[in-house]
Amino acid sequence: MKFAYFPGCSLKGLGRAYEESLLPVMRHLGLELEELDDWNCCGATAYMAVDEAKACVLAARNLALAERSGRDQLLAPCAACYLVLNKTKHYFHDYPAMKATIDRALAAVDLAYAGDTAVRHPLDVLVNDVGLDAIRQKVVRPLRGLKVATYYGCQLVRPYATFDDPYNPVTMDRLVEALGATVVRYPLKTKCCGGSLTGTVPEAGIRMVYILLNEARKRGADCLATVCPLCQFNLDAYHAQVRSEYGDVIVPTVYFTQLMGLAFGLPEKQLGLHRAAVPLRWRPPVPEVAHA
């Protein structure tokens, strides 16, 4: 399987551990990712707040580039990018005026978008295309004993719940269980991480991070698993602020791809685990019968 791949700004910046772990895991499962040539920022939440049409145009350039690459599926690991690209595609089909604007803007740079590319998230592809059986077969160091709170955040399942329920998604739960770990029931799995509010309105943002971490701790989770670079950053990087407001609540937050890498026995250096402010120290037990 070959996919066009849209990393998005975060995976090149604060979320680079996500890309670092995603690429080898995908390769290990025989999936080829081809990074879009000269992709640009998707527009994200911030641009939507300034000018919706322009935000959609920014996203549409990437969709057009994906079409030009000849791949019919575009992989967007960042939940925010995933949402904006999907929203743009919806608006392109639902609103003729928006389509006209997008067409005009793309024409100005000699691009065109037909509206076909499917925008997929790696979680969806891994569980629904590759399949849990294929994944189980690659597990050499099952994550036995690790208790995981699966945290989906907002924008992967909302508002376009394409592959899972918007309130109680389970795709990642099934994946994490296939890796041998235990999923703890975590009712906050789709609550907001605070988004950019951790920076802009910390009274609110830090409290949201605290609630998420505290509940994971109360339920005995060893770590939170995320699908989005912003969620991972918020839950990981603000431990100090949480401590000064509410006292110590230490729970590491990893990307689900990092857990996969650990279970696949991929070299740790490839997984970017050291990039977290509060890294996951737990390691899967080495299987007793070693391979010849």
Next chain:
Amino acid sequence: MVSLKPEIRIGFYVCHCGHNIASMVDCADVAAYVGQLPGVVLARDYKYMCSDPGQELIQKDIAEFGLNRVVVASCSPLLHEHTFRAAVAAGGLNPFLFHMVNIREHASWVHTDRAAATAKAKVLARAAIRRAALARELPQRQIPINPGVLVVGGGIAGIHAALTLAEAGKHVWLIEREASIGGHMAKFDKTFPTLDCAACILTPKMSAVGAHPNITLWSHSDVVQVDGYVGNYTVKVRRRPRYVNEELCTGCQECIGNCIYKEPKFPDEFNEGLGKRKPIHIPFPQATPQVVLIDPQVCLNFKRGVLTDRCKKTCVEACGDRKAIDFTQKEETKEIQVGAIIVATGFKPFDVRRVPQYGYGTYPNVYTALEVERLVNASGPTAGEIVLRDGRRPSAIAIIHCVGSRDKKTNRWCSRVCCMYSMKLAHLLKEHSGAELYNFYIDIRAPGKGYEEFYDKLNEEGVHFIRGRVGEVTDWAMIPEEEGKLVIRVEDTLAGVVRRIPVDMVVLATGLEPHADAQAVRRLFNMSCGTEGFFLERHPKLAPVSTFTDGVYIAGCCQGPRDIPDTVAQAGAAAAEALALIDRGHILQEPNTAHVLADCSGCKSCLPLCPYTAIGFDEATHQAVINEALCKGCGTCVAACPSGSIGQHLFEDDEVFSEIEGLLTADPEPTPALAATP
């Protein structure tokens, strides 16, 4: 060809239907246009043709102008064709010389351009005039009516309708899918707003059904096929085996006590799974008929429904000489003849798992309203004590309204009874447990006699009413008081603040929706469904218990959510309509039968095609013969005859072709028949 009257004198009327037609169609213009068509003697527009003055106008004109055809352009023939036919007949004309054209549903209601709608109305009217010109006088057909009535569904609606009819001396077959009649009402403890005991008012009616000589009650049965037409329906009913002979069982229930299972072990449907029963059981103490049944899925003498004869059959021993238990009982199909049918299949409560944010199935102490009806019931699984699934007793209880109602993601309609039954449950729960009660509602809908007063009473009792649709029910605590509780997060929209309220028990006021098999039942009885899936009444105001199929009536919640008083009123109305039909003794049938023309070549192609086997063959004349008593006017043979030798009354070829020409010709030319007139 049937010979036509020498002179065609058509009277044409276009109805305004108040503003319904007049606002989009220029009625005077249509009348003026039709007035100059050949054969039309007079053309009028009038505000309401269906009114008495409108009908009298037609009669007066027939006499005064010697009309011999009448065409009315107005609403749907379904609504008023019989009205105008009667008017024309009263004026002394054969009713089949009347023709109706629909310019409301087909023009004014569906268009937004007045000029175009008017032009379309003219074309439709022109076509109708051309068709009417060729109309023939036809005799009315009379058919006798079978006086029996089938009632489907034994909830309070079916029970009330059956008793009313039986009291009037008609024989009723009451078919109930479950093992006992009673429907939802049998599960309630009290009923709003009077709080009278449901069992006390329902049980006497149930036993009356069981004992009535005019009622044949078949429970544990399904209607599988319906044939025929108004006045003469043939119905096939499948009677599923209960492995107990209804005639021999006395309802002593000694078998239950002696079942090899000493303790009840299997979820008890009547108690919404909150209690347990044995394989051989009776649904509830007042069940009607008072006959036990065996659940072959769990009985030891069966293996997943298949007889194995491996149990010691202690039940048979206990039954003794009565010999009521019969493991070899088979499914039976019975056929009955009735003249009218009342469908009263009720509703299904909304499946609360479709709203995962309210935690049903995740948190044991989240209940559906129906479960709570059993929980507060003195004869329920906890004998009326409010003991939660985890054994605790609640000190705070939340009731969430509108679960699966007023929500475009699930069911968009208001279920009408949930506000009231939520208040009833609040009262009962408070009475039984002393807990604090919180009702979370969007709007309180209490529009019934004594209902608003009931709301007042609840306020006086100190039940909290918080206006806000609950966001979610969770078990994560923010503050120590919330630990171990279910937390409701809601905007108190009247106070204008977001609140978190910890409770021990949550009750979901589930909405009412159509049964999952509503579409199949609809097809069985040839009814229609509205967009929501409830059965459609013929007219929302004026024919609320009739359907679009003559002789088939609806009552109760299968037509839409309603409370018991309204259900009973409607059931009475359905019974009255059925009585009015039956007591007429006969019905007039459309004379739309097929007839063989003289040039039939005797090829016999039509014979096997007729779905009603109405076509025979006359060896003497070597021609097909149609039995008009059997013909339903479906038209299959008319279309199939290779030599065009079958005609159909009311739909003769020349009539239909002339009408089509009227639609398609840009500039109408006189029909051949009209051309012949001087």
Next chain:
Amino acid sequence: MPATATPAERVELKSGPPPAAPAGSGGRNWSTRRIERTIKYESDRNVGFGRDVMRVPGCEQLENCIQCGTCSGVCPLSIYMDHSPRQVMALTRADFRDEVLRSHTIWLCASCYACTVECPQQIRITDIMYELKQRAIDAGIYPRRFPIPVLAHEFTHMVRKHGRITELVLVIRLFLKTDWFAALGNWRLGLDLTRTGRFSLLTERIRRHGDIARMLDAVDQPKHPSP
């Protein structure tokens, strides 16, 4: 972008939780309390504002709001808002433009879409919030140093210029533009990022970065340039 002069009534943006009720203070603080008129006259309405918002893609369903409060009930930020999301819907539909655009609710919205997927009337509240933010920015109605609109502004500039976002550069520019002393309190965050190899000020940019400006200008072409 300067805030426009505000009409007769005072506006003051309080960030952080709304002031606590003066419990037990009796009438003592009465003299120091400021009172404001809360009545709305028809002349306070900007007739047509609600309809206008409803014409925007995604905002059409607003007319069906039944004021049930589900949106506020599920909104994680509603506890900080001056007007709950439900109230913003009501005020928008009733044409109280100034009240809505000055509400800090629209800036607190984290675009988590929780309300949108739960609204029983399928109103896309999040998208309406986006539209209201845009209108507030267009009208210049927001406090100058309030970080959220500044972030949006800086973000769009960076995208226009480079085609991509370098998160840390963005954050530092944000600190500079909002006298946000918390920047100092965040020194640990900076340390952590450096330690874990994520602190990079190297600007990310695309090869054909001129394309972005060209596309964005093409969007504006048929419109009148905003003042």
